[in-house]
Amino acid sequence: MKQSIIAGISALLLAVFLPMALLSPVDAAQPERATLVWTQDGAAAAEPEPEPEVVQEPEAAADPGWDAAETVALETEDGVVTLPLSEYLTGVVLSEMPASFSEAALEAQTVAARTFTLKQQTAGKHPGADLCADSSCCQAWTSREALETKLGDGFAAYWDKASQAVSATDGLVLTYGGDLIDAVYFSCSGGTTEDAVAVWGGDVPYLQTVESPGEEISGKFETTVTVPLAEFRQILQTADPQVWLAGSPSSWFGDQVETDGGGVDTLEIGGRVFRGTELRTLFGLNSAKFTVEATAEAVVFTVSGYGHRVGMSQYGAEAMARAGADFEEILLHYYTGVTLEFLGAD
Numbered sequence: 483m484k485q486s487i488i489a490g491i492s493a494l495l496l497a498v499f500l501p502m503a504l505l506s507p508v509d510a511a512q513p514e515r516a517t518l519v520w521t522q523d524g525a526a527a528a529e530p531e532p533e534p535e536v537v538q539e540p541e542a543a544a545d546p547g548w549d550a551a552e553t554v555a556l557e558t559e560d561g562v563v564t565l566p567l568s569e570y571l572t573g574v575v576l577s578e579m580p581a582s583f584s585e586a587a588l589e590a591q592t593v594a595a596r597t598f599t600l601k602q603q604t605a606g607k608h609p610g611a612d613l614c615a616d617s618s619c620c621q622a623w624t625s626r627e628a629l630e631t632k633l634g635d636g637f638a639a640y641w642d643k644a645s646q647a648v649s650a651t652d653g654l655v656l657t658y659g660g661d662l663i664d665a666v667y668f669s670c671s672g673g674t675t676e677d678a679v680a681v682w683g684g685d686v687p688y689l690q691t692v693e694s695p696g697e698e699i700s701g702k703f704e705t706t707v708t709v710p711l712a713e714f715r716q717i718l719q720t721a722d723p724q725v726w727l728a729g730s731p732s733s734w735f736g737d738q739v740e741t742d743g744g745g746v747d748t749l750e751i752g753g754r755v756f757r758g759t760e761l762r763t764l765f766g767l768n769s770a771k772f773t774v775e776a777t778a779e780a781v782v783f784t785v786s787g788y789g790h791r792v793g794m795s796q797y798g799a800e801a802m803a804r805a806g807a808d809f810e811e812i813l814l815h816y817y818t819g820v821t822l823e824f825l826g827a828d
């Protein structure tokens with residue numbers, strides 16, 4: 483099964499990606515991507531001169547791919563919009579990840595987004611639609627028209643680049659035990675991702691903590707939030723009236739329990755125990771991985787990463803891509819023990 487999938491993927495990449503890689507103006511920063519495709523296939527490598535009829539093969543042009551035949555019913559501010567999965571995913575990739583990211587990172591993002599989308603189609607979260615365009619609920623999406631306005635002169639190159647990531651991974655999803663996974667992702671982990679159980683309370687075998695090096699390229703790798711003492715006191719006492727904050731601010735903080743991913747599981751403040759995720763929400767922290775320090779004037783949080791830190795780190799994916807990893811290596815790193823599967827016919 484897997485061998486035939488890989489063979490299928492290689493053939494697909496050769497048929498679809500190579501001509502596009504040769505044509506794309508924005509792919510110039512990633513010349514090794516095309517090289518990788520060549521070296522994956524010995525037969526192709528032995529034929530340095532591509533046959534013109536292969537490039538212009540009518541059958542390849544006539545087959546738009548698996549994604550193009552699937553539709554997504556999307557709940558937007560303007561009502562439910564139905565569009566091809568391929569077009570939807572292009573709009574997701576350009577909303578969820580900087581288009582300046584490497585091709586392999588965009589491809590990994592596409593597979594995660596495709597898997598997430600198809601999983602949502604069976605979840606029944608939105609009556610009359612498969613999922614919505616709100617990143618805090620499902621995943622971000624921007625229409626082609628809105629992107630044209632937003633990106634201006636850069637639109638064509640970015641749309642082309644994201645479309646290539648979609649077609650290069652056409653029909654590919656992640657499964658665990660034969661089922662689609664919850665392919666959650668986030669911006670930056672701060673160096674280590676988090677177990678799902680530490681954030682949402684249920685253990686998920688493929689959402690386990692892993693190292694995520696190289697994320698210093700993110701501007702949100704480390705941030706600080708300074709909360710004046712009066713505001714800190716008011717926020718906590720509103721959340722829990724039994725919090726007792728008297729005396730020196732440094733004496734307010736008690737035991738801290740860490741998660742396996744280095745986040746704050748629980749922290750005792752003013753005699754009450756708060757969850758790290760709760761403190762993240764209360765004080766608007768970028769993540770629940772933080773240290774806290776009290777001065778005479780304020781409480782200072784030093785926060786690592788941005789997001790829930792479960793699943794694939796987008797900046798970690800970009801760091802892996804820059805180090806030469808392909809999209810499959812990125813996905814298999816962040817989602818423990820999963821399988822990359824092609825949903826089309828073998």
Ligand SMILES: [Zn+2]
Pocket residue numbers: 607608613614615616619620621
């Ligand atoms: Zn939603």
